[in-house]
Amino acid sequence: MLRTSFARVARITPVRFAQTQALTKASIVDLSNRWEAMPAAEQHDIVSKLTERQKLAWNELTDTEKQAAWYISYGEWGPRRPVHGKGDAAFIAKGVAVGILGSVCLFALLRSKAPDAPKTMNKDWQIKSDEYLKSKNANPWGGYSQVQSK
Structure with missing residues (x-):
């Protein structure tokens, strides 16, 4: 022992x-x-x-x-370990800014080349179709207003 x-x-x-x-x-x-x-x-x-x-x-x-x-x-x-390195934040911010600027420019270009609005979007057309629907009593509960802009 x-x-x-x-x-x-x-x-x-x-x-x-x-x-x-x-x-x-x-x-x-x-x-x-x-x-x-x-x-x-x-x-x-x-x-x-x-x-x-x-x-x-x-x-x-x-x-x-x-x-x-x-x-x-x-x-x-x-x-x-961090996913992004020290200089990556500035690189990502520049990429996002370039992407947003590019999309705004593309939107402006497409908008400038687009044809005029259809004649049914005209306010006079919408008011006349409102009057027509009122005369036919079309859908009084849901509303029959066709006016898109004020």
């Missing part, structure tokens, strides 16, 4: 020491610029070490470890 107790202590002690050992500053400094270029094995190693360090009291972590943990958890990498 005494031998098993010593064996347990011997197995636990190095693991517990490894958990409390701080990460080297060189491995986690400027992590936001290096993270995506790092090999997956190194990323996994840093994540596992930071996970073990975060099980300790928060004030035992160094500032660089806190920054690295925050970046890994909430930083702009992987699925949280």
Whole structure:
């Protein structure tokens, strides 16, 4: 029984020491610029070490470890990478402005080439058709007004 107790202590002690050992500053400094270029094995190693360090009291972590943990958890990498880059907003705004300007110009061109309105859109024609419908008592509940403009 005494031998098993010593064996347990011997197995636990190095693991517990490894958990409390701080990460080297060189491995986690400027992590936001290096993270995506790092090999997956190194990323996994840093994540596992930071996970073990975060099980300790928060004030035992160094500032660089806190920054690295925050970046890994909430930083702009992987699925949280922004869809548009820094200069894309101006490019998109210019494209939208050009599209709107082009559609307005196309509308004005087509409108200028369009024929005159049909004679049934004339106000006199609409008033006469109103009088005709009144004389025939056509649809008094829904209204029989044919006048389109005031």
